[in-house]
Amino acid sequence: MFNVVGLNEFVGTANSELHCWLCQKPVSTRALFCHHCGTIQPVRDIDHFARLGLERRIDIDMELLERQYAALGRTLDPQRFIIRGMGERSHAAKQLESLNEAYDVLREPLRRGRYWLTLHEKEFDEASAANPVVTELRHELEKAAEPCHCDRVAQKAGQALQEGIMGLMQALRGQNWQQANATLVELDGLESILGDVRSRRTQLMPKKEAKAGISGVE
Ligand SMILES: [Zn+2]
Numbered sequence: 001m002f003n004v005v006g007l008n009e010f011v012g013t014a015n016s017e018l019h020c021w022l023c024q025k026p027v028s029t030r031a032l033f034c035h036h037c038g039t040i041q042p043v044r045d046i047d048h049f050a051r052l053g054l055e056r057r058i059d060i061d062m063e064l065l066e067r068q069y070a071a072l073g074r075t076l077d078p079q080r081f082i083i084r085g086m087g088e089r090s091h092a093a094k095q096l097e098s099l100n101e102a103y104d105v106l107r108e109p110l111r112r113g114r115y116w117l118t119l120h121e122k123e124f125d126e127a128s129a130a131n132p133v134v135t136e137l138r139h140e141l142e143k144a145a146e147p148c149h150c151d152r153v154a155q156k157a158g159q160a161l162q163e164g165i166m167g168l169m170q171a172l173r174g175q176n177w178q179q180a181n182a183t184l185v186e187l188d189g190l191e192s193i194l195g196d197v198r199s200r201r202t203q204l205m206p207k208k209e210a211k212a213g214i215s216g217v218e
Helices: 007-011 062-075 086-107 109-119 132-143 147-173 177-204 207-212
Strands: 015-019
Touching (some): 062 086, 086 109, 132 147, 132 177
């Protein structure tokens, strides 16, 4: 049918509670296609890892993620369903949408981290106390009088972001939920600073340079 790692999970053990919408034979929760009639199945309530045929782990093999995503994307290519009925086309389109959403969450460490917390039913508490690193950088940005000051803030924020992501993964691995939550708050703050740096820098740039669209900050 289609060549993806974890194929057996997709066609695997039939779940007695689920039935193919077309032939009514039992299908497994993870099955993209009915084992009996080969028809595409509706989107089921499975987690993003299962949707991509991956083990549920916070540390993701990025190469494997890309491979799975590409293979499943080809399987769900709308072109393949063009001659099918409305029902099948619609299920395929929704499957593809869910696949894209799962992929977008898993490939981004921050989104993956937040998702990991919800998977473990840990509420993300945005109201945590202000993070000292974020507060300091925000203060520094407010004082910035020249584009180069902004660049320095961006550099510091970018570095803190990289370190923070590593810290986040470590906290999630160790199931240190409180630490993970605090780190996510810090990372959110850092991302928002990086956004503000760009607009502040544009304000500070000489008119001509701004028009040319030179930014230098990413
Ligand atoms: Zn069927």
